Amino acid sequence: MEAFDLLAQGFAVALTPTGLFSIFMGVLIGQIVGALPGLGPAAGMALLLPVTFGMDPNAAVMMLAGILYGGMYGGTITSVLINVPGESSSVMAAIDGHQLARRGRAGAALAVAAVGSFFAGVVGTVALAFAAVGLSAIALRFNAPEFFLLAVLGIIATASLGTGSPTKALLMGAVGLAIGAVGTDPISGNARLTFGNSYLVDGFDFLPVAIGLFGIAEVLVSLENVHAEKPITTRLRDMWMTSAEWAQSRMAVLRGSAIGFVVGLMPGAGATVAAFLAYVVERRFSRNPEMFGKGALDGVAASESANNSSVTGALAPMLALGIPGSTGTAVLLAALVLQGIRPGPTLMADQPILVWSLIASMFIGNVVLLVMNLPLAPLFAALLRVPYVLLAPAILVFSLVGAYAATMSFVTMVVAMGFGIVGYLMIKADLPRAPLVLALVLAPLLEESLRQSLLLSLGSPMIFVERPFALALLITVIVFLAMPFVLRRFSKAGV
Amino acid sequence: MSMSTETFASIRRTALVAAALASITVGSEHAVAQTPRAPNGPIEITVGCGAGCTPDVLMRRAAKIWNDQRLISNPIVFDNRAGGGMAPAMKHVLDRRGDENSVMALAGPVFSTPITQGTETTYDKFTPLGVFVQTQLILLTQPNHPAKSLKEMVEAARARPKAIRLAGSSAGGTDDQVMGLIEKATGVDMTFIPHSGGGAALATFLGGNTELSLLTIDEALPQMQSGKARPLAIFNQARRTEANLKDIPTAKEQGVDVVWGQVFGLLGAPGLDPAVLAWWTDRIRALTASEAWKASIAENLLGGEVYVGPGLPAQMKLFHEQRLEVLRAIGAAKL
Numbered sequence: 001m002e003a004f005d006l007l008a009q010g011f012a013v014a015l016t017p018t019g020l021f022s023i024f025m026g027v028l029i030g031q032i033v034g035a036l037p038g039l040g041p042a043a044g045m046a047l048l049l050p051v052t053f054g055m056d057p058n059a060a061v062m063m064l065a066g067i068l069y070g071g072m073y074g075g076t077i078t079s080v081l082i083n084v085p086g087e088s089s090s091v092m093a094a095i096d097g098h099q100l101a102r103r104g105r106a107g108a109a110l111a112v113a114a115v116g117s118f119f120a121g122v123v124g125t126v127a128l129a130f131a132a133v134g135l136s137a138i139a140l141r142f143n144a145p146e147f148f149l150l151a152v153l154g155i156i157a158t159a160s161l162g163t164g165s166p167t168k169a170l171l172m173g174a175v176g177l178a179i180g181a182v183g184t185d186p187i188s189g190n191a192r193l194t195f196g197n198s199y200l201v202d203g204f205d206f207l208p209v210a211i212g213l214f215g216i217a218e219v220l221v222s223l224e225n226v227h228a229e230k231p232i233t234t235r236l237r238d239m240w241m242t243s244a245e246w247a248q249s250r251m252a253v254l255r256g257s258a259i260g261f262v263v264g265l266m267p268g269a270g271a272t273v274a275a276f277l278a279y280v281v282e283r284r285f286s287r288n289p290e291m292f293g294k295g296a297l298d299g300v301a302a303s304e305s306a307n308n309s310s311v312t313g314a315l316a317p318m319l320a321l322g323i324p325g326s327t328g329t330a331v332l333l334a335a336l337v338l339q340g341i342r343p344g345p346t347l348m349a350d351q352p353i354l355v356w357s358l359i360a361s362m363f364i365g366n367v368v369l370l371v372m373n374l375p376l377a378p379l380f381a382a383l384l385r386v387p388y389v390l391l392a393p394a395i396l397v398f399s400l401v402g403a404y405a406a407t408m409s410f411v412t413m414v415v416a417m418g419f420g421i422v423g424y425l426m427i428k429a430d431l432p433r434a435p436l437v438l439a440l441v442l443a444p445l446l447e448e449s450l451r452q453s454l455l456l457s458l459g460s461p462m463i464f465v466e467r468p469f470a471l472a473l474l475i476t477v478i479v480f481l482a483m484p485f486v487l488r489r490f491s492k493a494g495v
Numbered sequence: 496m497s498m499s500t501e502t503f504a505s506i507r508r509t510a511l512v513a514a515a516l517a518s519i520t521v522g523s524e525h526a527v528a529q530t531p532r533a534p535n536g537p538i539e540i541t542v543g544c545g546a547g548c549t550p551d552v553l554m555r556r557a558a559k560i561w562n563d564q565r566l567i568s569n570p571i572v573f574d575n576r577a578g579g580g581m582a583p584a585m586k587h588v589l590d591r592r593g594d595e596n597s598v599m600a601l602a603g604p605v606f607s608t609p610i611t612q613g614t615e616t617t618y619d620k621f622t623p624l625g626v627f628v629q630t631q632l633i634l635l636t637q638p639n640h641p642a643k644s645l646k647e648m649v650e651a652a653r654a655r656p657k658a659i660r661l662a663g664s665s666a667g668g669t670d671d672q673v674m675g676l677i678e679k680a681t682g683v684d685m686t687f688i689p690h691s692g693g694g695a696a697l698a699t700f701l702g703g704n705t706e707l708s709l710l711t712i713d714e715a716l717p718q719m720q721s722g723k724a725r726p727l728a729i730f731n732q733a734r735r736t737e738a739n740l741k742d743i744p745t746a747k748e749q750g751v752d753v754v755w756g757q758v759f760g761l762l763g764a765p766g767l768d769p770a771v772l773a774w775w776t777d778r779i780r781a782l783t784a785s786e787a788w789k790a791s792i793a794e795n796l797l798g799g800e801v802y803v804g805p806g807l808p809a810q811m812k813l814f815h816e817q818r819l820e821v822l823r824a825i826g827a828a829k830l
Contacts, residue, residue, distance in 0.1 A: 046546030046575060053559055140702035184580075187689050189611055189666035189827065198586075201612075202578040267698040268691070321701060322717055324694040327545065334547020337713075338555060340794060344717020408576065409583070448691065455688045456704055458657060 003130055010356030013058050014364055019357065022059040026066020027365045031372065033067065034074025037211055037402025040087035041071025042327035049335060057339040058354055062361035064335050065315070068328045069121055069362065072271070072308040073369045076113040077380055080106050080300075082395045084215035084402065088206050088441070089271035089310075092279045092303035094214050095434050099295030106381035107239025109300050112249045114373035116305035120257035121366035124312030127261060128319075129359045133348070136320040139265035144452035145463050147269065149473035151446035154273065156480050157280035158435035161293060169435045172426075176436040179204050180443025187451045199411045206272070206441050208403040208416040213433045215399040216416060217423025219392050239378035245297055252282050252298035253305045260306030264313025267325035271307040271314075272441050278306030293434065312362065319355055321345050531774035534595035537570040540761070541588050542600045543581025549711070550602040551575060553628050553759050553797075560787045567778055580608035585617050594764040595771050601626060601760040603669055606818045611667040613829025618815050622767035623807045625779035626760035626814075629798030630711040631731050632673060633743060635724040640706055645728040645749045648706070652683040660686040661707035662699040667827040669757055670696070670709045672818070673730060675825035676753040677746070700724070711757075712740065712796035730755045735796070756798060758814060776803045
């Protein structure tokens with residue numbers, strides 16, 4: 001019952017005018033930076049860090065956290081409307097959400113994302129409030145060997161992405177892994193495949209690649225037959241989600257929230273991996289898996305719920321142990337340090353008001369975000385009624401500004417344009433783009449964790465069998481790999 | 496840093512006196528007398544890592560005190576250019592020759608990145624303004640590990656080569672350097688496990704996957720207090736005097752002659768007007784003499800050695816040479 005007392009005290013702080021103002025500003029800014037491609041929540045928090053200097057620590061943390069989860073709501077908007085992920089974890093929403101938008105269901109996609117995010121945020125916060133310490137302890141048992149197997153599962157799952165042949169999907173996944181190898185060797189620190197170019201030392205960031213492959217490539221293809229592109233004519237009141245659509249997405253929201261939270265707990269896995277895993281799991285459970293990649297509302301629901309709950313999950317190791325699991329939580333920790341608060345395992349005991357007002361603020365913030373997003377979903381969707389000749393240049397400008405904002409360097413704009421052309425050629429050659437992008441996200445996790453595992457075990461591969469979680473994941477990997485062959489055998493035997 | 500601590504302690508005392516009479520003494524200390532002149536307009540501090548990284552936090556604190564105490568009236572803004580071992584951030588400032596408003600936050604990679612990437616050194620291209628804050632490092636082990644001291648840990652490493660593992664951030668970074676120094680000082684062979692960041696490395700250690708972790712004091716303290724980690728050694732010249740830190744022995748007193756820390760400060764653009772340099776020298780002295788700064792150093796368990804004025808370029812060279820030596824010893828140097 002102690003937790004309830006503390007939570008009540010937290011609400012007392014969060015519900016003061018200052019508290020409410022900070023929450024509102026935080027989620028509003030989060031919504032905006034989330035929607036702007038390139039400028040993610042972490043960058044938005046960093047920009048506001050100096051402002052929080054003079055603020056009361058509780059208010060500062062409530063506002064910064066608001067940006068963090070608010071960004072997850074905002075990221076969906078540009079993904080769905082113009083196929084440009086607002087931030088990296090919204091990439092799955094770009095794939096299916098935009099297909100839905102082209103069928104005039106943008107409103108539904110945005111609405112389900114908002115409801116899913118709200119549910120995920122609230123459930124995640126409850127779990128955070130009552131089990132942060134215990135959950136973080138379990139999360140710590142996930143380390144390099146488990147991350148490696150998780151990444152392997154992801155790579156296998158890329159084969160099921162896209163609508164065409166699995167071979168093509170796997171091939172594109174391999175291309176993504178190869179692109180992911182450019183940059184700095186994560187273990188030795190040596191430059192690799194950079195051809196002496198100092199701009200390639202950090203490798204290809206995922207965001208400009210995704211902006212190019214999805215946003216720009218799409219515009220290029222559409223421009224070929226710009227007069228055939230009919231603006232969407234759906235009436236405003238028909239843009240909301242129907243009850244059938246909601247029924248279809250309910251379970252996806254539930255599963256997405258759970259997966260996202262668990263992945264979020266693991267320091268280093270990240271919201272993008274969470275969204276992706278939720279998406280591929282949902283494809284297995286979905287009643288219409290054939291719709292995935294062509295505009296599956298449940299796919300959008302699962303991935304958007306997952307990225308929001310993963311952000312909440314990532315707060316658990318931060319609050320309970322002082323471990324920042326993502327860039328966003330790292331900025332949040334920095335804000336605490338700047339305020340003279342020392343994060344670590346003693347934080348929850350030393351600063352109960354700070355921690356509990358943060359938790360309380362997240363309940364309030366998620367409600368604010370839901371209220372902000374639901375009525376706006378059809379309005380945003382109505383933007384697509386603008387004729388495509390006007391929309392196309394706007395998307396291009398938006399994409400390139402986003403690429404620039406990510407690093408403040410023109411090089412990323414060139415990268416985005418280059419991958420725009422690559423994406424155009426891939427569409428023409430009927431090659432799926434999603435596996436490439438996801439392999440690029442998974443590549444660093446895959447490589448780093450494999451090599452860390454083998455360093456930890458002093459070279460022995462038995463590390464993947466000796467650890468209980470690793471063993472469970474290894475069995476899952478084997479089952480996934482064997483399933484197609486086994487199923488084929490059974491179906492043959494049946495005939 | 497080990498060789499110069501005493502020399503610079505005395506410089507620091509001079510600095511404190513000088514700060515009181517700032518405008519008079521600063522000029523006379525320079526080879527050519529310079530009347531300090533403040534730059535016009537906002538000062539932009541370029542930080543080579545994301546908001547919230549150590550140099551970012553330290554310089555934001557300094558900037559706040561400069562502005563709050565009206566020691567500097569120019570607005571101070573921050574520009575975080577993360578990645579590439581700080582190379583893009585360094586290039587950003589190095590390209591602005593003579594620019595009085597562009598300043599770079601000094602951190603380890605300014606020295607180590609050119610060494611590990613085999614490119615031209617950069618530390619000597621900037622106009623150094625001052626090195627005025629250090630983080631100090633503690634080596635920690637698992638609470639239940641049988642080794643009770645650094646000495647016993649070294650023996651354990653000697654008995655089983657490579658079996659003692661340290662989870663740290665990037666290869667060639669401070670954690671890797673300190674492990675290399677310990678190996679060099681004792682002749683043992685340990686395993687360094689690089690991570691993409693300090694948070695991930697800490698998670699690996701707290702998950703019980705490695706024997707060792709290297710943290711700054713303020714990061715280490717909460718882990719020690721909650722019993723999740725046990726200190727083996729601090730890499731200072733002498734022990735800290737605070738009640739909760741005084742029992743941590745130095746590596747040196749345990750027979751492992753390693754004194755190491757991370758240094759932070761500010762670097763001006765190349766070819767900076769000596770009058771502006773004199774102004775920065777003066778402002779850094781005023782900052783480090785202020786009660787607010789001293790309180791922040793004490794509260795955050797930092798080192799407050801101040802290196803400014805005519806001796807600074809030689810000190811920068813020394814910092815570089817020490818890092819070059821370590822990185823060569825661990826095989827990470829390409830220079």
